Amino acid sequence: MEALEEVIRLDKPDASPKFLDFRADLEEYLYRVEDAVATLTRRMAKGDVPVPLLVRRALLTRAVGNFDDAVRDLDRAIKMQPLDGELYRLRSDLVKARPGDGSLDTLASVAARVPSNHLSAVHLQFARAKILEDLGDFPAAFRALDRGNQGMRAHFPYQVSTRLRQVAAARKSFDGIDMATMTAKASSDFAPIFITGMARSGTTLIEQILTAHPEVRGGGEAAFLSRAVRETIGPPEELRPGGVDITLQGLSDLADHYSKRMLARFGPAPRHTDKSLQTLLYAGPVLAAMPRSHIVLVRRDPRAVAISLYKQVFRRGKQLFSYSLDDIRQYQDSFDVLVDFWQSRLKERFHVVAYEDVVQAPEPTVRNLLKRLDLSWTEACLRPEDNAQPVQTLSSVAVRQPINRDGLDRWRPYAPMMGYTVV
Missing domain, CATH: 3.40.50.300 (P-loop containing nucleotide triphosphate hydrolases)
Structure with missing residues (x-):
């Protein structure tokens, strides 16, 4: 808290991106999530908006219930990294799939360009399972979950x-x-x-x-x-x-x-x-x-x-x-x-x-x-x-x-x- 108070005192309109990243870190740590979102928004206005920054703001806006804003940031991140399966998984959690919306075709197109043993492909399986569940195809959703979980276990071994x-x-x-x-x-x-x-x-x-x-x-x-x-x-x-x-x-x-x-x-x-x-x-x-x-x-x-x-x-x-x-x-x-x-x-x-x-x-x-x-x-x-x-x-x-x-x-x-x- 003392660090944040000092950072706020030192903040200026021309604060550097690194300074604003640090301020957002403190605000998020102290559960001031809306303040952190505002600080990250200032940070983005300075240009050079990498995908991790978009994802971070999306997760924070999701935390305070601003789901539309979170989806917009994820969509922007997907345009920048169209083969990142985790982005599609995060988006699927926020958007309910509808018949004919093309979401399954999009995932299939991405999956065709990602090695099946890559972690991105594993995330795509979880995204696919969520969409199939939304569409009511539970057997197919479960098969996707099986493949996704097998992939996660391969990447992250565990002994119960x-x-x-x-x-x-x-x-x-x-x-x-x-x-x-x-x-x-x-x-x-x-x-x-x-x-x-x-x-x-x-x-x-x-x-x-x-x-x-x-x-x-x-x-x-x-x-x-x-x-x-x-x-x-x-x-x-x-x-x-x-x-x-x-x-x-x-x-x-x-x-x-x-x-x-x-x-x-x-x-x-x-x-x-x-x-x-x-x-x-x-x-x-x-x-x-x-x-x-x-x-x-x-x-x-x-x-x-x-x-x-x-x-x-x-x-x-x-x-x-x-x-x-x-x-x-x-x-x-x-x-x-x-x-x-x-x-x-x-x-x-x-x-x-x-x-x-x-x-x-x-x-x-x-x-x-x-x-x-x-x-x-x-x-x-x-x-x-x-x-x-x-x-x-x-x-x-x-x-x-x-x-x-x-x-x-x-x-x-x-x-x-x-x-x-x-x-």
């Missing part, structure tokens, strides 16, 4: 056994620790609300609901918690009995490191959200370190989660298990093991919420959740689509709609291909 070992280590390390006693001795008054669950389970929707509350400031996927855990009680991949520092000092350090980083980035507020999907690994120590913190764990029909994962391309290095249906199922099983482990040990501040309850009975479900989180009732939490907080996740389009049931049955057309029984 790494995750299974990590979960087993966490259970061994934290089993038998008296979290209630440790909580009673903790002194931190920082009160974050951690939102966690499987990717694609509805965690972004829950964050948008909660940050519509006037007392709650959104932190998105800040990634500070895992760093604080690694620096204080021990890295998750090395957890073992006696190998973590679950002492009063260790937990105090965890709360101190984490709260200072969150406040420095997002500023003071009565409550902050943190949508870290890895929180479940160390839920007990986190709640013990910060006695006013809460964890909201979102559950969703695993079939819906599985197909939603299989349809996505995540940021490089993220959710690598999602490029194999078998790995997805094993990862889901390990997730269930962790949920059962913590549910049996954590009571008052560990809240499990079903996505299906949220979309089918929003008011009673949201009222109950706010009450459990010690938050007053406000109607604004039933209108997350009006929440101006930027959404920089793959759910940025869906959460700009009113709470609805549309996502409940999207897995069903794919059930035969995935081996699921539809009742």
Whole structure:
């Protein structure tokens, strides 16, 4: 924040492109997404507009719900790099295909000029799958998804056994620790609300609901918690009995490191959200370190989660298990093991919420959740689509709609291909 204040003071109408790039970096990091878009627009007016800059502005405008502007930037980028499959994939997420619009012919023409093992060709398969789904051809969409996911796995190898070992280590390390006693001795008054669950389970929707509350400031996927855990009680991949520092000092350090980083980035507020999907690994120590913190764990029909994962391309290095249906199922099983482990040990501040309850009975479900989180009732939490907080996740389009049931049955057309029984 101090750096941004100084940059704003130094800014001039003739500021260089490099200076404006730096200002936009700071604004984006501090969640001032609309300011970052304005700064990048100034940057583009100075000429020399490379494709990465167009894509960056498109992703930021998408985050604040300006989808038409995002599509325009992507179309401009496609004209400059017509063989970049990722650009078509990003565009397909924002535009619903219509019969006869020529979108499939366009992809086929591009694919004919791109080597089949190139990453660009892999992105084209995901774009093709989205268009085929829009057109109602689910078998063909699934075949494209299979090819796309096989391509991603070839480019980004992953062993799900790494995750299974990590979960087993966490259970061994934290089993038998008296979290209630440790909580009673903790002194931190920082009160974050951690939102966690499987990717694609509805965690972004829950964050948008909660940050519509006037007392709650959104932190998105800040990634500070895992760093604080690694620096204080021990890295998750090395957890073992006696190998973590679950002492009063260790937990105090965890709360101190984490709260200072969150406040420095997002500023003071009565409550902050943190949508870290890895929180479940160390839920007990986190709640013990910060006695006013809460964890909201979102559950969703695993079939819906599985197909939603299989349809996505995540940021490089993220959710690598999602490029194999078998790995997805094993990862889901390990997730269930962790949920059962913590549910049996954590009571008052560990809240499990079903996505299906949220979309089918929003008011009673949201009222109950706010009450459990010690938050007053406000109607604004039933209108997350009006929440101006930027959404920089793959759910940025869906959460700009009113709470609805549309996502409940999207897995069903794919059930035969995935081996699921539809009742």
